[in-house]
Amino acid sequence: MSDQLPPPAGGPAAPYDALLLLSFGGPEGPDDVVPFLENVTRGRGIPRERLKEVGQHYFGFGGVSPINGQNRELLDALRKDFAGNGLDLPVYWGNRNWAPYLTDVLREMAADGRRRIAVLATSAYASYSGCRQYRENLADALAVLAEEGAELPRVDKLRHYFNHPGFVRPMVDGVLASLESLPEEVRADAHLVFTTHSIPVASADTSGPVEEHTDGGEGGAYVRQHLDVAEMIADAVRARTGTALPWQLVYQSRSGAPHIPWLEPDVCDHLEALHGAGAAAAVMVPIGFVSDHMEVLYDLDTEATAKAAELGLPVARSATVGADPRFAAAVRELVLERAATERGEAAERCALGRLGAGHDLCPVGCCPARAPRPAAAGADSPYA
Numbered sequence: 001m002s003d004q005l006p007p008p009a010g011g012p013a014a015p016y017d018a019l020l021l022l023s024f025g026g027p028e029g030p031d032d033v034v035p036f037l038e039n040v041t042r043g044r045g046i047p048r049e050r051l052k053e054v055g056q057h058y059f060g061f062g063g064v065s066p067i068n069g070q071n072r073e074l075l076d077a078l079r080k081d082f083a084g085n086g087l088d089l090p091v092y093w094g095n096r097n098w099a100p101y102l103t104d105v106l107r108e109m110a111a112d113g114r115r116r117i118a119v120l121a122t123s124a125y126a127s128y129s130g131c132r133q134y135r136e137n138l139a140d141a142l143a144v145l146a147e148e149g150a151e152l153p154r155v156d157k158l159r160h161y162f163n164h165p166g167f168v169r170p171m172v173d174g175v176l177a178s179l180e181s182l183p184e185e186v187r188a189d190a191h192l193v194f195t196t197h198s199i200p201v202a203s204a205d206t207s208g209p210v211e212e213h214t215d216g217g218e219g220g221a222y223v224r225q226h227l228d229v230a231e232m233i234a235d236a237v238r239a240r241t242g243t244a245l246p247w248q249l250v251y252q253s254r255s256g257a258p259h260i261p262w263l264e265p266d267v268c269d270h271l272e273a274l275h276g277a278g279a280a281a282a283v284m285v286p287i288g289f290v291s292d293h294m295e296v297l298y299d300l301d302t303e304a305t306a307k308a309a310e311l312g313l314p315v316a317r318s319a320t321v322g323a324d325p326r327f328a329a330a331v332r333e334l335v336l337e338r339a340a341t342e343r344g345e346a347a348e349r350c351a352l353g354r355l356g357a358g359h360d361l362c363p364v365g366c367c368p369a370r371a372p373r374p375a376a377a378g379a380d381s382p383y384a
């Protein structure tokens with residue numbers, strides 16, 4: 001069988017013969033909403049009340065999450081960027097929680113003879129939910145393929161790109177555009193409200209490699225990486241506007257049982273506090289998200305924006321990177337960088353801020369799950 005496989009692709013992406021865009025997935029109509037939520041929350045103990053509430057967020061938008069459409073746009077942008085730069089590397093797309101499902105796409109890739117796959121997750125930071133869970137789902141998919149007797153491709157997850165200029169610079173432009181959209185008289189006194197997904201404090205504290213885990217208070221890699229991005233965006237905005245705007249990192253989209261501590265403050269509480277302290281305006285900057293999916297559309301554009309209107313606080317919400325061509329170019333650079341590294345060549349590892357480029361291979365114990373499960377594409381992977 002292996003005699004009939006095409007030879008390993010040459011060229012600058014070798015040893016890789018494909019890129020997989022791996023995302024969360026979202027419903028595309030009202031009938032999809034409940035099965036989607038069941039997929040997301042299987043075995044995760046999310047309170048029923050929270051699920052009903054989140055279901056309503058989706059129904060309010062006709063049962064359609066924008067996330068799949070945005071991934072299709074990103075796919076187009078990646079293919080255009082690769083073609084325009086002479087990179088002959090096929091790009092596939094699969095999701096963890098909705099069609100096209102990861103398992104189906106990996107099966108198709110294996111059938112197409114892809115042997116060595118670079119994986120780009122649409123999650124830029126460390127944490128169980130943002131990194132290891134993607135790796136667990138890759139392991140689950142490989143296990144299904146192994147059971148079916150397929151020859152397993154090797155999957156390598158590309159490093160976290162939260163501090164890559166191709167991720168950060170489009171967000172700087174977004175903040176500048178949002179400031180412009182605020183009434184002129186409040187612009188120079190606006191606060192920057194950097195926001196990301198809240199996660200359990202215990203999971204924040206154990207995010208990243210073991211030696212970076214904290215005993216509480218400092219938040220591990222998840223919080224540190226977000227603070228680094230917030231600071232570099234705030235600095236870049238100061239350099240462009242000449243004004244140092246006050247900023248803070250806050251959290252949104254909390255779920256889970258109320259007695260379990262999650263990262264705080266919540267974005268709505270923060271807007272209220274800002275208003276109470278006499279702030280003139282705010283720009284919400286969703287640095288935790290790669291595209292304008294439901295968390296952004298509902299929790300920020302609907303809920304937090306209504307809160308600000310009620311307070312009489314002018315707010316704007318800045319753009320996520322989405323399919324920005326600079327982000328597509330960054331993905332190409334990450335593929336080429338990892339490819340060179342895998343060939344044993346020195347590679348330039350582009351990163352802004354204080355933390356530097358992160359690891360290629362998640363070490364053992366990185367972003368642990370509460371109940372250990374096999375995870376692919378890390379030092380503890382059961383797969384090659």
Ligand SMILES: CC1=C(CCC(=O)O)c2cc3nc(cc4[nH]c(cc5[nH]c(cc1n2)c(C)c5CCC(=O)O)c(CCC(=O)O)c4C)C(CCC(=O)O)=C3C
Nearest residue numbers: 024026040044054065067122123129130197199255293294
């Ligand atoms: C860190 C993080 C990211 C960013 C990194 C990344 O992008 O991966 C993210 C993204 C997303 N989360 C999404 C949707 C949901 N997340 C949920 C639940 C949870 N998320 C968590 C964390 C994160 N989530 C956590 C700790 C939970 C609690 C339970 C659990 O540990 O699983 C639930 C269940 C209901 C609820 O609790 O809200 C839903 C429906 C969608 C799709 C949106 C769309 O459809 O447009 C996206 C992109």
Ligand SMILES: [Fe+2]
Nearest residue numbers: 129197253295
């Ligand atoms: Fe989530």
